[in-house]
Amino acid sequence: MGKKRLNFWDAEYFIERKERITNLEFSKEFIDIASKKLERNFKSKTGIKSRGNVIIELPSAFFKDKFSYSSGDVSKIQWALILYDYFYPVEINWSSKSGRIYVPSDIDIEESDIIFWFEDLDAIKVHEILYPTIQNPLKLDSLHFDLNIKSMNQNLIIDIEPNIVGDLILLNIENMVIRVFQKWNEKALKDSNDKLGLGLIHSWSFHKENNLEIRVDMGSADVTVLKKLLLELDTLDTIKAINIE
Known part of the structure; x- marks a missing residue:
């Protein structure tokens, strides 16, 4: 043996x-x-x-x-x-x-x-x-929008489709994303000895047309930040679908 x-x-x-x-x-x-x-x-x-x-x-x-x-x-x-x-x-x-x-x-x-x-x-x-029988690796249930995850690695594209097209709606979603990511990085920076294992998000950028596209370099950030983002976005009633790849 x-x-x-x-x-x-x-x-x-x-x-x-x-x-x-x-x-x-x-x-x-x-x-x-x-x-x-x-x-x-x-x-x-x-x-x-x-x-x-x-x-x-x-x-x-x-x-x-x-x-x-x-x-x-x-x-x-x-x-x-x-x-x-x-x-x-x-x-x-x-x-x-x-x-x-x-x-x-x-x-x-x-x-x-x-x-x-x-x-x-x-x-x-x-x-x-x-886990071939588990469909959602982020283990989130009962989100009000459709969630489709094609891949999940260091460099992500998060495409957010609103219920109604409008600049103010997209701006509101963008501001929420910024708040979640900034708060995460601030907490990670305070954890100087990496006891929490949060990791830093390296960068993110936005592109807006009818949808809001977010390009994220996850850096060393824990996948939990995506869960936090999706749960925060679930509090809005303006999102139809989110695709991650």
């Missing part, structure tokens, strides 16, 4: 077996910190808590040609998540608050300094794999 892996990214299991994919050196300290922070980032972006059904894993040897690593202000590894038995390619990124460039073999890592995240993790795809 194989060793049971309890961590999101199991250092002992990984280090013992990584040679079939890469000769890049990894320290246990690096993986243990990455495991904690990436598990939090995964939950932040998908709303899903890993219970052993999601792990960072060594895929089969054919993946060797797809593996890549680059070091810099933002360092990157092309790697994989295993969602049950499904192989899901991901890009693991990390940087630091201090500007120090960490490499995977480092052992003297300041945990509060280093930041890990998954780049362009599609929450909708993850939900389809893990």
